Amino acid sequence: MTGNMFIDYSLLILFLPVAAFTIQIFIGKRLPRQGDWVSIGAVIITLVLAIAMFASMLLGNDPNFSQEASFTWLDMGVFKIELGFLVDNITIVMLLVVALISTMTHIFSVKYMEGDIRYSRYFAYLGLFTFSMNGIVLANNLISMYMFWELVGVSSYLLIGHWFEKDSASDAAKKAFLTNRVGDIGFFIGIMLIFSSLGTFVFSEIFDGIAAGKLGGTVLTFAGVGLFLGAMAKSSQFPLHIWLPDAMEGPTPVSALMHAATMVAAGVYLVVRLFPLFTPDALLVMAYVGGFTALFAATIAITQNDIKKVLAYSTVSQLGYMILSVGTGAYIAGFFHLVTHAMFKACLFYGSGSVIHSMHHALHKKHDTETDPQDMRNMGGFKNKMPITYWAMLICTLAISGVPLFSGFLSKDAILAGTLSFASHNPGHFLLPVFGFGAAAITAFYMFRLMIMTFHGKPKMPEIYDDIHESPKEMTFPLVLLSTLSVFIFYTLPYFNPFSDHGWFKELVVAKDSVVPGSETAHYIAEGIHHAHYPAMALSLIVASVGIFLSWTMYFKKKISADDWAEKLKPMYNLSFNKYFFDENYNKYLYQPLLKLSSLVAYIDWDLYDKYVINGFGRVTKLLSFFTGRMDYEGLDQTIIDGIGRTTRRAGGVLKYLQTGRLQSYLLFALLGIILLVLVQSF
Numbered sequence: 001m002t003g004n005m006f007i008d009y010s011l012l013i014l015f016l017p018v019a020a021f022t023i024q025i026f027i028g029k030r031l032p033r034q035g036d037w038v039s040i041g042a043v044i045i046t047l048v049l050a051i052a053m054f055a056s057m058l059l060g061n062d063p064n065f066s067q068e069a070s071f072t073w074l075d076m077g078v079f080k081i082e083l084g085f086l087v088d089n090i091t092i093v094m095l096l097v098v099a100l101i102s103t104m105t106h107i108f109s110v111k112y113m114e115g116d117i118r119y120s121r122y123f124a125y126l127g128l129f130t131f132s133m134n135g136i137v138l139a140n141n142l143i144s145m146y147m148f149w150e151l152v153g154v155s156s157y158l159l160i161g162h163w164f165e166k167d168s169a170s171d172a173a174k175k176a177f178l179t180n181r182v183g184d185i186g187f188f189i190g191i192m193l194i195f196s197s198l199g200t201f202v203f204s205e206i207f208d209g210i211a212a213g214k215l216g217g218t219v220l221t222f223a224g225v226g227l228f229l230g231a232m233a234k235s236s237q238f239p240l241h242i243w244l245p246d247a248m249e250g251p252t253p254v255s256a257l258m259h260a261a262t263m264v265a266a267g268v269y270l271v272v273r274l275f276p277l278f279t280p281d282a283l284l285v286m287a288y289v290g291g292f293t294a295l296f297a298a299t300i301a302i303t304q305n306d307i308k309k310v311l312a313y314s315t316v317s318q319l320g321y322m323i324l325s326v327g328t329g330a331y332i333a334g335f336f337h338l339v340t341h342a343m344f345k346a347c348l349f350y351g352s353g354s355v356i357h358s359m360h361h362a363l364h365k366k367h368d369t370e371t372d373p374q375d376m377r378n379m380g381g382f383k384n385k386m387p388i389t390y391w392a393m394l395i396c397t398l399a400i401s402g403v404p405l406f407s408g409f410l411s412k413d414a415i416l417a418g419t420l421s422f423a424s425h426n427p428g429h430f431l432l433p434v435f436g437f438g439a440a441a442i443t444a445f446y447m448f449r450l451m452i453m454t455f456h457g458k459p460k461m462p463e464i465y466d467d468i469h470e471s472p473k474e475m476t477f478p479l480v481l482l483s484t485l486s487v488f489i490f491y492t493l494p495y496f497n498p499f500s501d502h503g504w505f506k507e508l509v510v511a512k513d514s515v516v517p518g519s520e521t522a523h524y525i526a527e528g529i530h531h532a533h534y535p536a537m538a539l540s541l542i543v544a545s546v547g548i549f550l551s552w553t554m555y556f557k558k559k560i561s562a563d564d565w566a567e568k569l570k571p572m573y574n575l576s577f578n579k580y581f582f583d584e585n586y587n588k589y590l591y592q593p594l595l596k597l598s599s600l601v602a603y604i605d606w607d608l609y610d611k612y613v614i615n616g617f618g619r620v621t622k623l624l625s626f627f628t629g630r631m632d633y634e635g636l637d638q639t640i641i642d643g644i645g646r647t648t649r650r651a652g653g654v655l656k657y658l659q660t661g662r663l664q665s666y667l668l669f670a671l672l673g674i675i676l677l678v679l680v681q682s683f
Helices: 003-030 032-060 089-112 119-138 142-160 167-198 203-211 217-234 243-249 252-261 263-273 280-301 307-327 331-365 387-400 407-425 431-455 473-484 504-508 521-556 562-568 570-577 579-658 663-682
Strands: 066-075 080-088
Touching (some): 003 032, 003 066, 032 504, 080 089, 080 119, 089 252, 142 167, 217 263, 252 263, 252 307, 280 431, 307 331, 331 387, 331 407, 331 473, 387 473, 570 579
């Protein structure tokens, strides 16, 4: 495949979903099956094209492959903006991830959303989201990325709030949109700091400018932190993590698409793509935010009972892993985990959707509208009833827990090796590997807790157990495919060693050194990762085994009472169960004070400033205008101007009688005048 073909294929991948969106939004309801085949056909074509590009990348075996195409969007002489596309190995891998998960979501949704009142609109919004996400992936400049970044925000708002008649869904959509705007302000400030210093938005030109010393020091650090703020919000990092669990109010396939594999991964993709421009200080901020988020979110997931909430906090934790990896310099390991996580976490969300779908239908048969179909305390014993869902979710649970022979083991091992390498070079930052390994142990615990509560033990609701059944093939096909792709072999080829840190990914997606003068973070961390590989692997296996063993003992064998320990650790349990009261504290100390401040400002603006100052000026002006008008009309016009006119008219009326036309009269008047003059001179 030629370089131009890569660009051509990329353009097709970009615009096919938005073409489907346009058709669906205007005439979708009038098409057979409400036009779902239009959206599915478009996204399958993008998947085929992405696979073709991926195969070409593997055959080409060029780790430095890169193709760009750009055009001038705005040219005002001194101010010029160029937009364009960048296709390299990172782009190709990410396009394949987006196309694959989007295709699986479209297929899964056919049955899951069957009968939905806004079926065609749902598929339209999926197309808009896919278009927006592909735009982020293909951008070669900050302006293009920012525009598609905002489009992703809009489409996520539309999809999360799909069932907007529910207050919880509409509130979750608004919460996601507004929380992301907070990070986007930082993103925009970072973009402007870079442009004001370098006069360009293009990635390659930015890297060249920084390497030349045109931008550096504190300004570059602030710019990097600003860009990272955008990633923090999109990838749901602490303290902007609050929107993602609420976003589970959207349809489950949407959760799989956006909140497991693509949208939330956009933040990670951003910092991976721009890694060379981050200063060591900016990377350190990333490392601590990511590491803390990984551990913090994991400690919340262990007490949640809503199956989607567990997966939501798991996603937050895994994203923290990725950000931690970027911050410690092992950003290729972070990107690797993004790819593997997309497969097993999307599969887990589809699996939860399969369970919820079956629960919903079983409860519907019993006319039960009170029981929560997402609460794991209402499940249990589903293994034999839903074997495909069970085995697919088990494989993906093993993957996310970091068990050998599965993809998560490879990527988590690389991340943990990166944190160990960073800590060995910087002993003062020993907390970073503690965050990483601690989160790994807790992840294994809560994921097996989810599996045991859902699929093992006795049914919690025997009255609906007989009605629980496996989902239709449209829903099980994505489960089978993605669970298969969570096996190690797909990432180690052409090697077959499940413990190897080599494979096509490591060979084709290679780290680039920082362009910041004096910074060699990626270089020395990459060297250290190789040496830390086996110690990290051993520790990773130990902590994963501890987490799995505790979960198995507590929830399967019941040798340890979860309820007793929850009672013994009541304060800690309550903190975790209530998500550390972040929403409540935000509401109490941030939202409500801001709303009160807004009300005060509105009162000052409307009731005081407008009524007494602005309206007062109006009333004074009106009064002055009245007096001025009276003076002008009755004084000046009526008395003076009109008075002169009236006087002149009267004088004219008198004098007209002197104009007789008789010569004798004129001579008489002249004689009288002469006599008067003589008399005057005499006196």
